Amino acid sequence: MGSTEKSDSDGVDKKVDLDTILIQDVGQFGRYQFITLMLAALPVIFSAFASGEYIFTVGRIPSRCRIPQCDGSNPEYAPPWILNAIPGTSLTSFEQCERFSNSSQGSDVTGVCPAAWFDSSRTEPCDSYVYQHSLTVVYDFDLACDEWRRSLIGSIRTIGTLLVLPITGFISDRWGRRVALTLNAFNTGWIGLVRSFVNSYEWFLTLEVLESSVGAGAFSSCYILVMELVGPKYRVAAGATISTMFAVGQVLLGFIAWGVQPWRSLTQVLYAPQLLVVSYFWILSESVRWLMSKGRYEESEEILKRAAKRNKKELSEKSLQALRATAEAEKYKEKIKEPWLPILVIRSKMVLLRCMVSPIWWITNTLVYYGMNINAVNLSGNQYLNYVAVAAVEIPGFWTAVLLLDRIGRKPVLIGGYWICAACQFTFAFLPEGNDGAALAVYLVGKFCIAMVMTSIYVYTAELYPTKYRHNLLAFSSMIGRLGSITAPLTPALALMVWESFPSVLFGSFALLSGVLIFLTPETLGQKLPDTMEEAQQLGKKTPA
Template sequence: MADTKAEKGESKSPAIDLDAILKDEVGQFGRYQLVTLALAALPVIFSAFASGEYIFTTARIPTRCRIEQCDGSASEVPMPEFRPAWVLNAINGTSADSFEACSRFPDQLPQLPSNDTCPADWFDRSTEVDCDGHVYENSLSVVYDFDMACDEWRRSQIGSIRTIGTLLVLPITGFISDRWGRRVALTINAFNTGWIGLVRSFVNSYEWFLALEVIESTVGAGAFSSCHILVTELVGPKYRVMAGATISTMFAVGQVILGFIAWGVPAWRPLTQVLYIPQLFVVTYFWILSESVRWLMSKGRYEESEAILKKVAKANKMQLSDKSLELLRSTAEAEKLIKKPKEPWLPLLVFRSRVILMRCCVAPIWWITNTLVYYGMNINAVNLSGNSYLNYVYVAAIEIPGFWTAILLLDRIGRKPVLITAYWLCAACQFIFAFMPAGNEGIAMAIYLVGKYSIAIVMTSVYVYTSELFPTKYRHSLFAFASMVGRLGSITAPLTPALAQEVWEPLPQVLFGSFALASGALIFTTPETLHTKLPDTMEEAENIAKRKMDD
């Protein structure tokens, strides 16, 4: 057995059961864990700001062609009236509120003198041509600043480029977290998000805006996963699902707050500043938060683990037993004497284990579906009929009952039944919404919200489930790998409005439904983790279904 563990890159696991210590001695969820959870909520809310801010700062603006002989030149009249009385003389449409955004009637030469403003006989109304310039209804988003009136793909590219950064940040954050700790990863990510986002609010070119979006997300978008890992590793097994759902709930609360802030501060530059300046103060968490005890133990830092466990016990009005103290100290002494073998490269360990390799192939597909559907529904919400800000708030708020439904069900019926049902309910809603006849806005919105509710159940459940499938020593790195590949979904999500506009209107929902249907089926290939101990080693993770714990 020792040789086998050495081959897998694991030194002998200490005979310390942290779950048992939390359960029987220092408290699974007391005042200490509650304070940590409350502190972690703030960076999670800020993460919601950062992840959804571009939906508003890059929002579409109603546009029309500039008719120079009627509007004047751009240098003379930068923002002429958007819906003048003569608009249907020059632009094809059915009313003063409904006309073509990207084409106009060509000039009919010679133009006859007229007492009217822009009369119809100035234009050849038998054909249409593309705009030479544009008039915008407002200047609230970067679409005005960077003149992207009819360039839907260029506008959508901002969200996709940003999510490429979120793909890159996950392995970086996973490495930092597993090497230097969850607290370090959290504070670095949150601070980087704050200062880079603030700098971006001052740029005046599309290229710099795009570059800073990528840089910000590459070095700052890992705060949410760091908070999730930190909190779930601190609480006892009984409250692990609740802690994870609370973190997800705070993300939804952040999105709701974002919707209202964007409604109140619609101009993109001040909005960005309001959202990002507070994030700079999260750097103080390095001195406020304690490190994950489970991570410290996995690194053999038992003296620090003992000090934190004493703080937890004191805050929770519990007592760490002499037996546990003696075990911690004896293990610390033993660790100093043990010459640890050089660990093999993590990908090599994964390829040696067919079971873990299978999970590393399946889990990313779940995450692609999660991010594609979750972010895709958020982005498309602002294009539904009605108030775009309120639509975004509704679609974000419906996540909260979804997260707590996951709490009620995960520890009662198991991880797999919840995930399969939620995936397939989401798929059904997407297909129904895609092919629903026009004129049923109320019913369509209800189905849209049920679909978002379903994917919210999945989001909470898959965070818990994925973290339970991998060992402590490599949990954040393997978790980050699945989430990283999953960012292919969030890279595609910002392009879905363009797909609906340029290719086929129901295409986004058909895409969402197909992925949800397939992901539900793939859940059957992995083990149930209900009532199992959190695995600490590769071997324990391989045999997870056999590691049942007492209620």
């Protein structure tokens, strides 16, 4: 039986797919895949720059009301007389958005800006502002006390990342992963550079959403390109490596922002190098899986031969012929019409349940992950080092997931990660003031856990759905999950206007809920990846011996 399964006469009966070729002939992860992974690391690092730079370029600046009768042409932010004109307790702690009303006292009172010029029983909002520095767009666009307009920049950018998913998906499926990658990176680079020269809030906002709408797909393009090239054994590790490179990019962003603080210069330093990724169109090989799906067998076979040679393997002509026959058979099957996917999902109660709960996991992931990044700069101490620490702790989180997923299972890792993260968020919210060291430690443990969950949820969600619809259903959860990343930039404003600990309580509540919802779905460790809706429905059910 074993010999006949590989014979030319019935080779199509036993699928000889690309995974089989990678395992038996090319190598699941060799020198060729390593070089591709390292090349993909650079656009991923640039993606981290683009996704996080607004945290620094749009950062809040301490401000106060301008006092016309006291401030000269070059006013000092905290002059000795400040508490005469503005409510406060010290020269470092005073109101940023209101001042004492003018009194009816005559102007002949002696002293520099004396208290008699102001009525301390009445306050009024500022007419204009004095800023502590001019390093962010808050100064250029006069956003001193307009916290919602400042926060809107981050949310608008994230809405663009929602729009980029179908745009990049169409480009990737129509013209290839390599085209999608280079086009996204180039768009990010030139639009980011243009944005560094604008002088109006409206144009800045417009370019933010445009940049993310046509450029934020570089990360997903790199992720798919690498995943489609490595063998099954190394996909989790390769995915964790891509995530690690994103975290490395965030760490570098923190140090670069510390060294280049004016927002225009910082934007130019971060975005100009991204134009170089255009060269990847000629340097990087296209995805073999995509080429085969388009019937471009000669090109795909040439890449496989090159990969085998680089990995010091030998690819037989017989394997290539069997692979081509299988690909042709799969293309023929795709022409057979099936019911619309939503109809198939509704007919399968278990798959429908997963489609209802998995988007909540993804909302939690993006809300907590990006929310903790954004709020890291508001922790006590050096904001740049805090951001670096919160980004760096993701790396051990990613690899802890890799170590545990195949040992204790998907569900224990996810439930434990969500619930420990929730405990850390609630602890951070109610920790007494003055415990800065403990607060930072709790914050870092929470970020470690959500990073561990982030890696695990990609693997787990993909394993819950059948092969033919896996990408669509995973993309559905991911797209709904963007609601979390849209909300995350608004949490600093909510902390100011609602309650200082509101963001942490919000993060903890979602993490607690998501951990509970994991109980509604089956364990997938050791289970065969489902190919059909029926097989997906049977996941987790005991089969008779």
